[in-house]
Amino acid sequence: MTTALAQVFAPVPAPAHVLAHGAGPVHAHATAFPLPLAHGVGSSHDLPLSPLSPFYAYAGAFTALLVSFLALGLLWSSSRFRGDLAGRPLPAALQRAADAPSTRTALRLLGTAVALVFLLHLLLGPDDPDRNPAPGALYVLLWVGLVPASLLFGPVWRLLNPLRALHSLHPPRNPRPLPAALGIRPAAAGLLLFTWLELVAPDNTSRTTLLTALALHLGVQLLGAARYGDRWFAHADPFEVYSSLLARLSPLGRRADGRLVLRSPFDGLDSTPRLPGLVATVCVLLGSTAYDGISDNPRWITTLQTSPLGPVPTATLGLLAAVALVAACYGLCAGVLRLTDRELTTPLTSFAHSLLPIALGYLTAHYFSLLVTEFPRTVIMAGGTDNAPAPAPPLDPGGLAVLQVGAVVTGHVLGVVAAHDRSVRLFPPARAVAGQLPLFLLMIAYTLGGIGLLVA
Numbered sequence: 273m274t275t276a277l278a279q280v281f282a283p284v285p286a287p288a289h290v291l292a293h294g295a296g297p298v299h300a301h302a303t304a305f306p307l308p309l310a311h312g313v314g315s316s317h318d319l320p321l322s323p324l325s326p327f328y329a330y331a332g333a334f335t336a337l338l339v340s341f342l343a344l345g346l347l348w349s350s351s352r353f354r355g356d357l358a359g360r361p362l363p364a365a366l367q368r369a370a371d372a373p374s375t376r377t378a379l380r381l382l383g384t385a386v387a388l389v390f391l392l393h394l395l396l397g398p399d400d401p402d403r404n405p406a407p408g409a410l411y412v413l414l415w416v417g418l419v420p421a422s423l424l425f426g427p428v429w430r431l432l433n434p435l436r437a438l439h440s441l442h443p444p445r446n447p448r449p450l451p452a453a454l455g456i457r458p459a460a461a462g463l464l465l466f467t468w469l470e471l472v473a474p475d476n477t478s479r480t481t482l483l484t485a486l487a488l489h490l491g492v493q494l495l496g497a498a499r500y501g502d503r504w505f506a507h508a509d510p511f512e513v514y515s516s517l518l519a520r521l522s523p524l525g526r527r528a529d530g531r532l533v534l535r536s537p538f539d540g541l542d543s544t545p546r547l548p549g550l551v552a553t554v555c556v557l558l559g560s561t562a563y564d565g566i567s568d569n570p571r572w573i574t575t576l577q578t579s580p581l582g583p584v585p586t587a588t589l590g591l592l593a594a595v596a597l598v599a600a601c602y603g604l605c606a607g608v609l610r611l612t613d614r615e616l617t618t619p620l621t622s623f624a625h626s627l628l629p630i631a632l633g634y635l636t637a638h639y640f641s642l643l644v645t646e647f648p649r650t651v652i653m654a655g656g657t658d659n660a661p662a663p664a665p666p667l668d669p670g671g672l673a674v675l676q677v678g679a680v681v682t683g684h685v686l687g688v689v690a691a692h693d694r695s696v697r698l699f700p701p702a703r704a705v706a707g708q709l710p711l712f713l714l715m716i717a718y719t720l721g722g723i724g725l726l727v728a
Contacts, residue, residue, distance in 0.1 A: 633683020
């Protein structure tokens with residue numbers, strides 16, 4: 273979504289403020305200042321910080337993490353999070369209404385109806401993202417909208433998923449059990465492919481490209497569900513897994529006994545299942561947003577234009593390299609944890625949940641501008657208005673910079689808290705603080721890297 277390749281890969285780079293989002297162009301008349309190009313994360317010309325501002329951003333972030341780490345080490349000596357055992361039950365009437373078959377059916381029908389409207393617009397509407405809301409529906413209403421929706425209401429895509437409704441028309445009689453080693457690895461692969469479509473693929477808003485991607489998604493998901501039943505979606509549908517992971521930070525959740533409860537987001541985070549593929553999924557989210565920020569850098573755009581491999585292969589390698597770098601750093605950290613405590617047999621999955629708040633911070637920083645401008649524009653277009661103007665951003669450049677840096681730093685502080693609570697549970701008291709030093713150093717590196725994308 274950060275590029276419309278016909279413009280970005282032209283011999284002379286277009287000005288940053290007129291490059292198109294995948295879901296629609298950034299209209300010069302819609303804002304009095306240059307909109308950040310990549311979902312709210314832009315380079316320094318998008319966020320006109322003073323020369324000293326980068327220093328203050330780095331120093332403030334480092335101080336926040338250091339103070340949090342020291343305070344937790346001094347004041348937090350035992351685990352306080354109870355995972356899926358915690359939560360205050362909601363009123364019984366609300367519980368019955370939420371679990372009623374009629375409610376589930378209505379939500380599934382709503383999701384199906386919206387999907388049909390999207391498909392009709394895609395098939396019958398003009399092949400122009402300025403006049404057709406279908407690209408915006410995919411890249412903004414679904415991909416970006418799932419972030420706040422999942423944080424507020426829980427794993428909403430599980431309830432709205434039209435593929436579940438389609439599958440329910442002819443479920444398999446004897447579905448095979450899912451292999452234990454499968455985990456959510458298919459979803460991680462699906463998320464990587466989707467971010468490639470969003471960030472790299474040429475003509476990623478064209479009818480042909482979107483229909484091809486949709487056909488592949490439908491084929492994989494329905495064939496998997498025909499073999500393994502509807503449990504396949506919870507492990508392999510990238511949007512459902514994406515929504516479910518973000519929902520771990522929602523104040524709404526379910527206890528182990530099935531009750532709908534209000535809970536601390538930390539308890540929801542602590543109950544994240546340690547499934548195979550969890551690390552890969554989170555690394556895809558972190559690495560793709562990192563690449564999204566890097567791809568706005570003029571030096572990277574020049575590299576794409578001049579690479580002998582061509583722009584698309586080079587961008588693909590860049591995306592894969594960003595994801596691989598995030599994964600390698602976390603893998604190195606997990607290896608050090610394993611060396612410090614031989615009894616910790618699952619260092620990769622034991623602390624992977626602490627990366628989710630970090631991913632959320634990056635997603636907020638990257639997507640805020642896109643959400644508040646392209647979301648209403650897409651809805652207006654769906655109502656029949658061609659070339660609907662995007663609303664003016666609600667924040668000036670200074671406010672946007674504060675929000676972005678604050679989102680990144682807050683995500684890392686929450687990650688430090690989650691990692692510390694898990695450390696005091698897994699490590700002996702004498703090594704609980706020292707044992708999490710590798711994670712703390714990793715989070716500092718991630719924080720400084722994330723802020724670097726904002727001020728570079």
